[in-house]
Amino acid sequence: MSESWVGWMLGNIAAPLLAPLVIVGIVCGFSNDEHKEKLSPFLTVKDGQLAWVALAFSVSALYERDEMLRIYRHESSGVALTITVAAMLLACLIPLCGLLFPADKLSVRLNPSQWLIHYKIFVGSAVAAIGTGVSYTGIHFGWLY
DSSP: OHHHHHHHHIIIIIHHHHHHHHHHHHHHHHSOHHHHTTTOGGGGTTTSTHHHHHHHHHHHHHHHHHHHHHHHOOOOOSHHHHHHHHHHHHHHHHHHHHHHSOOOOOSSOOOHHHHHHHTHHHHHHHHHHHHHHHHHHHHHTTSOO
8 A cells, every 4th residue: 555655645745746847948058158047947937937837736536526525425515625625725726826926046145934934936936836636545545635
């Protein structure tokens, strides 16, 4: 059971979150100095782009929830549906906020609280991605439906 759990987590949660950042990091490593600053992995997610992963997690969670209810003939309490639909709406709004109010990448060091405030859209998208990842995992393994 633990091996299949780890494999599922790596393939369905970790890979969608980390693969784009790893690929951008690899391309950044091979690029010349002129392009390195533009290819920073952080620049690819600073304005809420992780919320697109959260949206994909939410859609997958809804599909798995409906399949589980259909196959096992469970009655749903509606908790998972409510959480997932709310997360989907939030995941759609975060990148829109990032588009309307992009955060400048600062060249100065900030203390952690200043950093969280300056990059609040990134923080929101990371929280949405983690939250929907947990919800998707809970629905897949049957402890949330």
